[in-house]
Amino acid sequence: MPTAHAAVPDRTNADPIPGFGFNPPTAPVPGMEITDLASLHDRMPDGGLERMHRVAFHTLTLITEGSGEHTVDFVTYPCRPATLLWIRPGQVQRFGRRGIMNGTHLLFTPAFPPHATSADRLLDAWSGPTCRQLAIGRDYAVLSALMNQIRAEFTRPGGAASQEILQLQLATLLLQIDRLPRHGERGGPQAGGEVYARFRAELERSYTDTHKAEDYARRLGYSVKTLTRVCLAATGQPAKQVIDARVALEAQRLLSHTDEPVARIARRLGFSEPTNFGKFFVRHTGTTPGDFRRTHKSPR
Incomplete structure (x- = not known):
């Protein structure tokens, strides 16, 4: 039976959303694989990639031919040559129909890149845009060349690929992506500095336990004013809105x-009463949980 998305279904935790863990069928080094979309679809002949699923690892896809769509967390992105997609752990996605586009597809676990480099700050599940359309020019040529170098090392004869070389090549690729223009984007997570990074990490751990900015401030040793300042710098929203947005996104996913x-x-x-959850959901989405489910329910 072929594996899906270089992976097998992840049923080791209580996550009710169907997902895949990282388990490449063949890999000379642990924690990374590079392939193409066509090969990926061949592993899942029943069309499983075209159904919504959550991933527990990073994927970078550079579209090289054809056109189609890719859906991530309720946003559908049009794709064509030079589209770059970065899907992060925890996000929910659906691939477009097989055979209409192809591209280089790089998968890696959060632990794989070298954490002693500045590329480490780019690995958080919440940072950076999901989709970028590159101009057919220098940026596309550089990223394409870097991915080709990674593929060449990964496929060295006899399984002789060097994990250290692949880690450094990946770090270079991530840093090059970070150089890309951010048209119309705010300062980004880096604008909040270390304080924002610590806050977002704590939020990912604790958003099901507490929705209060005061609790996060106390746990991290900052004031609510400080958290609000860094959240405004990074997102344009105060800390409480960042917390609520994270809770609302997970509610929509579920x-x-x-x-x-x-x-x-x-x-x-983390809601003690369904009525409180209902009021929260209406306030943040403009619709009731039941109406949202009826409108957005994923096909099985």
Whole structure:
């Protein structure tokens, strides 16, 4: 039975959203694989990649031919040659129909890149844009060349690929991506500095436990004013809105991609009463949980 997305279904945790863990069928080094979209679809002949699923690793895809769409967390991105997609751990995605576009597809676990380099700050699940359309010129040529170098090292005869070389090549690729223009974007996570990075890491750990900015400030040893300042610099929103947005996103994911009752989703996200969850959801999305589910329910 072929594996899907260089992976097998991840059923080792309580996540109700279908997902894949990292388990390449063949890999000379642990924690990384490079392939292409056509090969990826061949591993999943039943069209599993065209259904919504959550990933537990990073994927970078550079489209090289054809055109289509890729959906990530309720946003559908048009893709054509020179489209760059970066899907991060925890995001929910659906691939476009097989055979209509192809490209280089790089997968790596959060632990694979060298963490002693400045590329480490780019690995957080919440940072950076998902989709960029590169101009057919220098940026596309540089990223394409770097991916080709990674593929050449990864496929060295006899499984002789060097993990250290691949780690450094990946770090170079990530830093080159970080150089790309950010048209119309705010300062980005880096604008909040270390304080924002620590806050977002704590938020990922604790958003199902507490929704209060005061709790995060106390845990991290900062004032709410400091958290708000760095959140405004990075996102344009105060800390409380950043917290609520993270909770609302997970609520939307669970409502759309699972059959869990609304009351169970409410408890999973830290609400003591379903009515409180309902009020929160309406306030942040403009619709009730039931109406959202009916509108956005993923096909099985």
